[in-house]
Amino acid sequence: MNRNVCQWISALGLLLACSLILGSCAESRTPFVGTYKSDQPVSGKGHIELVLRDNGEADWSWVDQGKSSKFKWRVQDGRVWLYTKEGIIIIVTPTDGNKHLSVDMSGEWHEGCPTEKCINFTRVK
Amino acid sequence: MAQSEKPTNSSQAQGQGPSPPLGPKDLIIAEIGIEKSFPKGSIIVRQGDSPESFYVVRKGKVKVFRLSEEGIRTDLTELGEGAYFGELAIVTGQPRTASVEAGEDTVLTEISREEFDILLDDNPPLARQIIKQLTQWLVEGDKRLEKQVVHQVKIREISWFDFALIAGLSVIFALVFNLYNDNALPLIQGLGGEPVKVISLDEARKLYNEQKLMVIDARKEGFSRLEHIKGAENFQAVFFDLMFPMFQFKLEQKQVTKDSPIFVYGGTMSRRFDLDLARDLMAKGYENVMVLGSDYDAWNKAFPVVKQPAKAPAAMHLGLAGLLEWIPLSIFLFMLIPSVRRSPYLSMFCRILLGVIFIQFALSKILRPAVFAMNVVDYQLMPSWGVNLWALALPWAELVAGLFLILGIRTRTAAIFIGGMNVMFIVGLVNAILQGYPINCGCVGETGEPVNWWKVLKNVAMLLMTVQIFFYDRLFVLDRGGFVWRETKI
Numbered sequence: 077m078n079r080n081v082c083q084w085i086s087a088l089g090l091l092l093a094c095s096l097i098l099g100s101c102a103e104s105r106t107p108f109v110g111t112y113k114s115d116q117p118v119s120g121k122g123h124i125e126l127v128l129r130d131n132g133e134a135d136w137s138w139v140d141q142g143k144s145s146k147f148k149w150r151v152q153d154g155r156v157w158l159y160t161k162e163g164i165i166i167i168v169t170p171t172d173g174n175k176h177l178s179v180d181m182s183g184e185w186h187e188g189c190p191t192e193k194c195i196n197f198t199r200v201k
Numbered sequence: 202m203a204q205s206e207k208p209t210n211s212s213q214a215q216g217q218g219p220s221p222p223l224g225p226k227d228l229i230i231a232e233i234g235i236e237k238s239f240p241k242g243s244i245i246v247r248q249g250d251s252p253e254s255f256y257v258v259r260k261g262k263v264k265v266f267r268l269s270e271e272g273i274r275t276d277l278t279e280l281g282e283g284a285y286f287g288e289l290a291i292v293t294g295q296p297r298t299a300s301v302e303a304g305e306d307t308v309l310t311e312i313s314r315e316e317f318d319i320l321l322d323d324n325p326p327l328a329r330q331i332i333k334q335l336t337q338w339l340v341e342g343d344k345r346l347e348k349q350v351v352h353q354v355k356i357r358e359i360s361w362f363d364f365a366l367i368a369g370l371s372v373i374f375a376l377v378f379n380l381y382n383d384n385a386l387p388l389i390q391g392l393g394g395e396p397v398k399v400i401s402l403d404e405a406r407k408l409y410n411e412q413k414l415m416v417i418d419a420r421k422e423g424f425s426r427l428e429h430i431k432g433a434e435n436f437q438a439v440f441f442d443l444m445f446p447m448f449q450f451k452l453e454q455k456q457v458t459k460d461s462p463i464f465v466y467g468g469t470m471s472r473r474f475d476l477d478l479a480r481d482l483m484a485k486g487y488e489n490v491m492v493l494g495s496d497y498d499a500w501n502k503a504f505p506v507v508k509q510p511a512k513a514p515a516a517m518h519l520g521l522a523g524l525l526e527w528i529p530l531s532i533f534l535f536m537l538i539p540s541v542r543r544s545p546y547l548s549m550f551c552r553i554l555l556g557v558i559f560i561q562f563a564l565s566k567i568l569r570p571a572v573f574a575m576n577v578v579d580y581q582l583m584p585s586w587g588v589n590l591w592a593l594a595l596p597w598a599e600l601v602a603g604l605f606l607i608l609g610i611r612t613r614t615a616a617i618f619i620g621g622m623n624v625m626f627i628v629g630l631v632n633a634i635l636q637g638y639p640i641n642c643g644c645v646g647e648t649g650e651p652v653n654w655w656k657v658l659k660n661v662a663m664l665l666m667t668v669q670i671f672f673y674d675r676l677f678v679l680d681r682g683g684f685v686w687r688e689t690k691i
Contacts, residue, residue: 121446138446145442148384148569157647159384162439163575165648182422183439184514184641185649 103151105130107174112197113139126177126197134158175199233320234312239303246301252290254311258282261307267299273545273676279304288331291317363614367605371598378567379593386570386589390472397479400491402503405464409504415457419478420467421579423639427511430466430504438467438478439575445485463490468497471585472578511637517649522561526645528554529662536665548674551666552606555619558663559603565647566596576643580629581636598622606670609678613671620667627660 105128114124122140128149129135136158137144147166148159156168156177169178169189177197178189236259239245245256248268258280265277265286277299280286290297291314312320321328379385400408408414409430416433418425425435434455436448457463463482468475475492482490493500519526532551536542566573574592577583583591598618605615626644633640633652642650650656 119447119450121450136443141446159569159572160439160443161384161571162442163569163571163573164439165572167648181440181444183437184423185517186515 103154105132105149105151108151108156108170110199111201112177113200115196115198118195124195124197126179128156233316234310237309237311239307239309241303241305241307244300244302245307245309246287246297246299248297248300250297252287252294252297252314254313255285255287255291255317256301257285257310257312259308259310262304263301263307263309264304265299265301270540288317289335292331359611359613359617363611364618366611367598367601367614367618370601371594374601375593375597378597379570382568382570384569384571386574386593388589388593389586390574390589391476391585394476395480395483397476397483398489398491399494400464402493402496402499405491405493405500406503408462408464413462415452415455415461415463417463417465417478418467419465419474420469423512423514425467426509427637427639428501428506428508430500431507433466436478438474438481441478441481445481449485459486460488463487465490465492466497466500468492469578469581470498471581471583471588473497473585511639513639513651513653514641515649516651517646519646519650522645525554525558525561526659529558529659529666533662533665536669542669543673545673545676548670549676551670552609552612552616552674555616555663555666555670556603556605556607559599559606559619559622562645563596563599563603566592567600569647570596572647573643576641579638579640579643580633581638582629582632595622612674612678616667616670616674620664620671623660623664623667627657627664630657630660 108128109130110128112126112128114126117123118138122138125135125137125139127135127137132148132150134147134149135144136147145160150157150159154170156170158166158168158179160166164183165185166183167180167185167189169180170176171178175198177199179195179197180186180189180193181195182190182193234257239261245263260282262282263280263284263286265280267275267277269275286301287297321331379388405414409416416430418429418433418435419438420435421437421439422435425433425437429435434451436451437444441448463479465475465479465482467478473492475497479490479492532547532554535547541547570589570592573596574588577588577592599622602615602618602622605611606619630642630652634654634657638652640652641648642652642656644650644656
């Protein structure tokens with residue numbers, strides 16, 4: 077072991093740190109930007125509208141109630157992650173070329189969208 | 202005192218002491234010894250060998266160095282034409298304590314032990330000079346030893362200032378960043394707020410038995426599924442803003458009006474979900490919402506409960522960061538080998554690895570502190586007033602301590618900080634496993650990490666790495682007295 081080995085280890089560590097930091101950067105939001113509407117009225121209270129903006133902000137509103145909630149969102153591994161101000165993460169799975177979104181309302185991570193907790197949306201704009 | 206292989210430069214020895222100094226070049230040695238050539242880089246004398254010869258440099262240059270048990274090379278000096286080495290080893294008969302290599306193509310005169318004895322017998326001035334040099338080296342050796350001891354003490358020194366530095370930087374960064382973060386957190390969750398009607402356990406049970414209460418569990422779904430009051434509805438307080446119309450629909454179905462008695466439970470020491478939901482319902486016009494008082498967590502002893510087996514969150518593939526977390530376990534195996542366990546090179550590797558892991562851990566938590574705060578709430582070990590402060594400051598402590606480890610700043614203190622965090626994580630994880638909490642670990646990623654014994658083991662391995670750093674780190678360290686690269690000439 078000598079100085080060269082130390083330098084190599086240091087360089088490797090820095091490379092690893094950089095790759096991890098770069099790797100954790102979000103993917104492009106652009107393909108998902110748009111307005112989506114729930115396929116069915118939810119609990120008899122009307123449709124939900126989900127607006128995903130390019131600046132990383134999102135609106136969730138009940139169409140007939142007139143009130144909306146704001147989110148932050150990002151894309152990871154091709155899925156949309158919605159962050160509520162309460163600290164809950166809602167995982168959204170896009171399908172059919174991002175025309176449809178399946179929103180997992182369990183607040184937990186699942187491979188797909190569990191049927192009993194899933195709200196399906198279709199892009200309208 | 203190592204004296205058998207001290208190098209000598211005849212020019213340095215001149216002019217010291219009352220006797221006129223004499224170097225070998227002043228002696229008639231041309232008639233004895235064998236001339237030998239050594240190409241650049243070849244080893245002339247090896248540390249630990251038994252001494253058989255004494256050497257005079259005729260042409261070229263040689264380097265004298267020592268190798269420690271851990272393989273750390275310390276260059277001692279370089280000797281040029283006219284210098285000689287190996288004489289003391291022959292006098293004392295001790296194994297050679299340093300190695301000598303040819304710094305360039307070199308020609309030496311090699312004088313055997315017998316020839317050297319004759320040389321000494323015939324040249325008392327040479328014998329006197331060797332004694333004088335030996336004395337001089339003893340004095341120099343003591344000075345060098347003292348310098349080394351002071352140096353080592355400085356490296357190993359830790360002070361309260363170091364702890365205050367890491368903690369202070371973390372808190373300052375956390376508070377300043379939170380001011381400008383889009384996802385800023387209030388420093389203390391749930392301060393103030395509208396007062397909520399409090400009901401005793403007995404009253405609540407009485408109304409429940411009379412079926413006059415709408416009972417609502419305000420906790421997250423996983424906890425509610427695990428254990429809830431029979432007949433209770435689960436309205437997750439954290440989803441209220443998003444899902445209130447759905448909650449409203451369920452209340453309407455149960456014919457709950459705005460003035461019906463609604464009993465909300467589910468507060469924990471880390472978050473009063475019951476109070477949060479009760480206030481949200483009151484804000485929507487429900488007038489008769491009640492929560493439990495100081496015995497807010499005793500509902501499961503007073504009401505009939507429904508229990509279901511815990512359902513662990515699904516595991517998500519964490520990619521490179523997830524793989525990285527396994528490396529400490531393999532390091533743990535390396536530590537079973539005593540010589541490796543004490544190696545400063547292992548310390549340096551541990552420092553870089555832990556630094557990278559903790560910086561990676563810290564980044565998402567810093568950007569989205571609310572997610573981490575919810576993780577802290579899930580573990581149910583932190584009082585509610587401390588959750589947000591903790592969620593804001595801890596990731597910065599991870600980042601600062603991780604950077605200190607990588608950059609070699611206050612590494613022992615940084616190792617203590619990270620080790621302390623590991624201990625807390627281990628306590629939290631073990632408690633969550635034993636209690637059967639259906640929670641996400643919040644360790645590497647933001648979600649999709651079930652709490653399990655592997656996570657505990659990984660944290661134990663990281664804890665051992667911090668212990669190794671604490672005891673054996675001494676390479677590549679920026680500390681008091683400047684930057685320390687152990688291999689520089691001492």
